[in-house]
Amino acid sequence: MIEMQDVYKTYPNGVIALNGISVRIKQGEFVYVVGPSGAGKSTFIKMMYREEKPTSGKIMINGVNLANIKDSKVPLLRRNIGIVFQDFKLLPKLTVYENVAFALEVIEESPKNIRKRVMEVLDLVRLKHKARFYPNELSGGEQQRVSIARSIVNNPSIVIADEPTGNLDPDTSWEIMDIFERINDRGTTIVMATHNREIVNTIRKRVIAIERGKIARDEVKGEYGYET
Numbered sequence: 583m584i585e586m587q588d589v590y591k592t593y594p595n596g597v598i599a600l601n602g603i604s605v606r607i608k609q610g611e612f613v614y615v616v617g618p619s620g621a622g623k624s625t626f627i628k629m630m631y632r633e634e635k636p637t638s639g640k641i642m643i644n645g646v647n648l649a650n651i652k653d654s655k656v657p658l659l660r661r662n663i664g665i666v667f668q669d670f671k672l673l674p675k676l677t678v679y680e681n682v683a684f685a686l687e688v689i690e691e692s693p694k695n696i697r698k699r700v701m702e703v704l705d706l707v708r709l710k711h712k713a714r715f716y717p718n719e720l721s722g723g724e725q726q727r728v729s730i731a732r733s734i735v736n737n738p739s740i741v742i743a744d745e746p747t748g749n750l751d752p753d754t755s756w757e758i759m760d761i762f763e764r765i766n767d768r769g770t771t772i773v774m775a776t777h778n779r780e781i782v783n784t785i786r787k788r789v790i791a792i793e794r795g796k797i798a799r800d801e802v803k804g805e806y807g808y809e810t
């Protein structure tokens with residue numbers, strides 16, 4: 583469960599990015615976060631993995647109050663939250679396999695478990711055959727699939743994605759959505775900020791629309807609702 587109560591965020595330059603957000607997202611939900619550019623979508627989702635801290639208000643992730651987590655414990659929180667970015671953020675000098683294995687190596691999993699788990703997630707994103715490739719040898723869609731594999735290798739309960747299809751062509755974007763749906767089918771919560779109107783209006787899920795730092799709409803099987 584993700585819970586926010588009266589969350590406000592003012593950046594040091596005085597910009598008010600979140601202006602009183604309260605929301606609950608239950609385990610296993612699939613939520614799109616939509617809204618105009620600069621509305622506060624990225625700030626909203628950065629709160630969930632503690633990339634940014636609220637100026638005031640309370641954020642609970644699976645019963646843990648983020649205000650009570652020391653900076654040194656943030657990596658522990660992130661083990662339970664997979665993160666997918668628009669620009670993939672793969673490590674260029676590591677192979678596909680190594681990029682995905684990295685998150686397990688830092689927590690000192692056994693080599694046998696690492697191999698098993700990495701191959702499982704590469705299978706899920708249909709990239710087992712490219713395990714030895716380097717990121718620059720892959721298409722954008724393939725790189726995003728590696729980054730999704732990396733995000734779930736620790737078996738997180740939540741995956742947060744900030745415009746995961748923003749750099750991809752339409753066909754590839756649908757493939758990426760298919761993978762997110764399969765991850766969601768296994769009970770993982772998905773929170774996805776997106777500007778992709780067609781996807782939101784076709785694969786219908788809960789829609790939280792943010793405008794000027796507030797929740798303007800929150801709909802079960804909602805629509806994108808903006809022209810762009």
Ligand SMILES: Nc1ncnc2c1ncn2[C@@H]1O[C@H](COP(=O)(O)OP(=O)(O)OP(=O)(O)O)[C@@H](O)[C@H]1O
Pocket residue numbers: 593594595597598599617618619620621622623624625626
């Ligand atoms: N680190 C920062 N420092 C200062 N202001 C920031 C920072 N990050 C974002 N902002 C400002 O906060 C507001 C909300 O930004 P945010 O990135 O959350 O919006 P967004 O809805 O994700 O936008 P987009 O759709 O363009 O990605 C904007 O006015 C932005 O300029």
